[in-house]
Amino acid sequence: MVNEDIKNNPQLSHKVTVIEKVLAKNNKMADKIRAEFDKHKITCFNMMSSPGSGKTTTLENLADKLPYKFAVIEGDLETSRDAERIRNKGIWSFQLQTGRACHLDAGMVKHAIAHFPFNDVEIAFIENVGNLVCPASYDVGAHYNMVFVSVPEGDDKIEKYPVMFRKADIIIITKADMLEFFDFDITKAKEAAYKLNPKAPVVLLNNKTGEGLDEIIEWISKKRKEHLEKLGA
């Protein structure tokens, strides 16, 4: 079954039409959120991955090393654990609970934006619901997308979840300390990434030793500068 079959299936194609309308509305609201970030010269990064790839741990480590003040908007189905973990590092965070929804959308982020410390930070991170498919389709008002995939998930995941990796501005391979235990071929993963998305750098990250974190910080700084230049600031 290929995409064409889905389009020709009346049940599914009806769903696709409605989802397109929902997406158009979502994009409009996302633009408003982005304009609000721009107004305050805040650069916003949308973090996406499967559950348990290490997004929150990366944020905890960035709290110690990133040379910018930042705040975090967290998305989860039901718990508030991730926001608590970030708050324990002295960072402002807001937990969005999506219930059954498999991704954040701009309408949800708007709720967090109402409380956001616009005047106190330079960078915003939105940690999306753990899901390697759906979040890729919903603009949440961020400027750049960070996509994480962990070594235990396997080196075939980039090829198997192409929609997400095509959207990435950076691809971060986490749990690098697990390379010796898993049959994960870094060269193969990098080739798959390059084939789908030649512009996104691929960084190997070990959150236990901090290896790779400097490279991510360098990338964030570069994107921050690019964003400010675009704003003419």
Place this chain on the structure above:
Amino acid sequence: MVNEDIKNNPQLSHKVTVIEKVLAKNNKMADKIRAEFDKHKITCFNMMSSPGSGKTTTLENLADKLPYKFAVIEGDLETSRDAERIRNKGIWSFQLQTGRACHLDAGMVKHAIAHFPFNDVEIAFIENVGNLVCPASYDVGAHYNMVFVSVPEGDDKIEKYPVMFRKADIIIITKADMLEFFDFDITKAKEAAYKLNPKAPVVLLNNKTGEGLDEIIEWISKKRKEHLEKLGA
């Protein structure tokens, strides 16, 4: 933001209404697929998890040990790797490619059913798209749900993705060989599972040594017997 907020958000509630209609149609088709399996006395299991939790590897190992003939319907966004892996074990398999869709639904499974070797097998496995959220909402015509979560994903994932774990008939914790490297508390995970879903047994599986596989085979046999009894066979 809680579920009530989502319901009161006109953009989202419109989407919810349409999705309910799509789900009703989906359930009708799923019942037809289940009836087709019943007619041929085939028991069908829907396998769900995050990407890379070990569903395909478990199937490869079941190919060597399960005392029933089985066939596999595979769901992936774009590749056919999983179906090839299963075929390499001498097992019939059919690859459904969902494109951007984050889960299988009954309409897609219907395409595979047209080719299914109904007269040659006793058990069908449907390996869903790697996603710990969406597949939980779509009946694909299976009789029982198997939900996988791997040790590297973390012991908080059951609590964080409750919709999926409430739907499970068995919860399988994979990559048990990684317990010594991760701060994964089995007791905590089992308690979280019991709280959400007291009926689903929790099995620890090591696909490298095969530890836990017998317990899963025993569970499959039990469900197979239950299903045949229901059919009066």
